[in-house]
Amino acid sequence: MKFFIDTANLDQIREAQALGILDGVTTNPSLMAKEGITGEENIKNHYKAICEIVDGDVSAEVIATDYEGMVKEGEALAALHSQIVVKLPMIADGVKACKYFSDKGIKTNVTLVFSAGQALLAAKAGATYVSPFIGRLDDISTDGLNLIAEIRHIYDNYMFETEILAASVRHTMHIIDCAKIGADVMTGPLKAIEGLLKHPLTDSGLEKFLADYKKGN
Numbered sequence: 323m324k325f326f327i328d329t330a331n332l333d334q335i336r337e338a339q340a341l342g343i344l345d346g347v348t349t350n351p352s353l354m355a356k357e358g359i360t361g362e363e364n365i366k367n368h369y370k371a372i373c374e375i376v377d378g379d380v381s382a383e384v385i386a387t388d389y390e391g392m393v394k395e396g397e398a399l400a401a402l403h404s405q406i407v408v409k410l411p412m413i414a415d416g417v418k419a420c421k422y423f424s425d426k427g428i429k430t431n432v433t434l435v436f437s438a439g440q441a442l443l444a445a446k447a448g449a450t451y452v453s454p455f456i457g458r459l460d461d462i463s464t465d466g467l468n469l470i471a472e473i474r475h476i477y478d479n480y481m482f483e484t485e486i487l488a489a490s491v492r493h494t495m496h497i498i499d500c501a502k503i504g505a506d507v508m509t510g511p512l513k514a515i516e517g518l519l520k521h522p523l524t525d526s527g528l529e530k531f532l533a534d535y536k537k538g539n
């Protein structure tokens with residue numbers, strides 16, 4: 323299972339990278355705005371800065387919503403760095419643009435996916451990643467994890483190579499549940515990743531080992 327961090331915060335990306343478990347980064351326009359990164363040039367430079375920190379794939383989202391605009395913008399983003407993955411919204415023009423980029427061998431991430439049917443279309447268009455948003459489904463009383471299971475089932479039926487990137491991961495249990503279902507990738511906040519580290523028995527066990535060591539030395 324690949325671990326992506328879902329942020330545009332460089333310190334958090336560095337922290338996850340330093341842990342040695344980071345496989346990539348996802349961003350979106352909201353995450354960029356949260357860090358105060360605005361304006362085309364600043365945003366492009368920020369993507370480059372992220373690529374310098376991590377070794378893996380970095381999703382960069384297009385703003386255009388028409389096919390020609392997405393192609394133009396996506397090509398410019400892909401040209402920024404070899405690690406850039408063009409992130410496209412799940413709308414008709416996004417599917418067309420996904421097919422265009424996959425035919426050209428440029429990696430894509432189809433985002434804002436909320437149904438199995440949308441995930442099927444993304445795979446048919448040759449998406450590298452499909453991003454079902456589990457947290458946002460949970461927010462409206464719909465089981466986000468069930469969507470991951472449905473997509474896993476469909477992709478396995480036809481051996482689609484599109485990787486299921488569980489997105490909108492909000493907490494540590496989401497990560498564990500996605501791993502049980504067989505999501506290929508998860509993207510979540512640093513806090514959710516760090517939650518995997520914690521167990522009170524680890525802390526108390528370590529405390530006791532160190533205390534016993536001190537007794538004998």
Ligand code: E4P
Nearest residue numbers: 328348349350458489490491
């Ligand atoms: C995915 O690529 C999105 O950036 C992200 O996971 C959305 O998460 P949110 O629902 O917590 O905003």
